[in-house]
Amino acid sequence: MSAHAVEPKITLFDIPSICKPQAWSGNTWKARYILNYKRIPYKTVWIPYPDIEKTLVNLGGEGKATSKRADDxxxxxxxxxxxxxxxxxxxxxxxxxxxIAEYLDQKYPERPVMPNVGKALEFAVEALFTSTVWPLAVMPLLPFADQIQDERSQPYFRESRERVFKKKIEEFSPEGPIRDSQWKALQEGLDKFAAVLDKNGPNIYFVRGGINPTFADFLLAARIRWIKTIAPEEWRKRGVEQWSNGRWGKLLKSLEPWESPAE
Ligand SMILES: N[C@@H](CCC(=O)N[C@@H](CS)C(=O)NCC(=O)O)C(=O)O
Incomplete structure (x- = not known):
């Protein structure tokens, strides 16, 4: 930043990694994409997993937990x-x-990501994807997510996930038929989801006939991008870009202009 540049007054709290660029999480990428797309100046503060709760509580977020701990x-x-x-x-x-998407749209109405018509559908995509496709990604992908954590997050990440699934992370997705069947199930899940989206016609974006992305597109891209970032070799080997008639590859490509900054 130059000596005259003004420090942005919006901060995005993201989780660090050893990837380059660092941003990797399929959740935080949703907010990052949206800030980039809306051209809102922001800075990133990187918070390792064990520090998330105290950071948010210190900022006045007591009681703003988004769910319950799966391990307790x-x-x-x-x-x-x-x-x-x-x-x-x-x-x-x-x-x-x-x-975050709703708040940013209210405060910065230009380049909206939550359309007034069909806002409920944007929420529904998040809920549907998280309950149907996301569970299929957990076993094959968490071991890769474990490998890219920074030094401070890694023990927390591993211990909390092993407590939830009651096995060593190395046993989540052993190479061979088990791993292959997990990836096949993920592909089938994404295909089913793509078949729902196809009802809107061949356009890349979620809104029927839409020429601009909305929250649902950033959400889906963030999830798919997560796979590509943490497991690039599997991504290539399994040909994820071509899955669902190339829908996911095309979506990522079309949102590339808003991948930066990824820091
Ligand atoms: N629905 C939430 C989900 C966020 C979420 O689960 N974030 C993960 C990071 S990928 C997290 O912070 N987990 C904290 C933990 O595991 O302790 C959102 O989209 O904001």
Whole structure:
């Protein structure tokens, strides 16, 4: 940043990695894509997993957990992405990517990502994808996500995931027939999801006939991009780009202009 540049007043809290560029998470990428697309100046603060809760609580986010811990449902789960908006007299902390998308659209109405017509559908895509396709990605992909964590996050990531699934991360997706069948199931899940999207016709974006991306597109791209970033060899070997008649590859390509900055 040059000596005269003004420090952005919006902060995106993201999770670090050893990837280059660093941004990797299929959740935080939703907010990052949207900030980039809306051309809102922001800075990134990298928070390793074990520090997420205390960071958000320190910023006034007590009680703003987005769900319960899978390894101990009596405890709240604080998650990223989060943004802190310090453009006004009082700092505003927003957590959860759909809330971030809604908030940014209200505050910066240009280049909307939550269309007034069909807003419920944008929310529905998130819920449907998370409950149908996402579980199929967990076993084959978590071992790769484990490998790209930074030093501080890695023990937390591994221990919490091993506690949830009650086995070593190395046993999640052993190479051979088990791993192959997991990837096949993921492909079939994505194909089924693509068949739903195809009802809108051949256009890349979610909104029927839409020429601009909306939240649903950024959400899907963030998830697919996660696979590509953490498991590039599997991505190539399994030909993910060509899955579902090339839908996912085309979506990522069309959103490339908003991949930067990824830091
Ligand atoms: N629905 C949430 C999900 C966010 C989420 O699950 N984030 C993960 C990072 S990929 C997280 O922060 N997990 C904290 C943990 O596992 O302790 C959103 O989109 O904001």
């Amino acid at each position: 449902p009596t405890k709240p789960l604080y998650t990223l992405p989060a943004i802190l908006d310090e453009t006004g007299t009082e700092a505003v902390l927003i957590v959860d990517s759909v809330n």
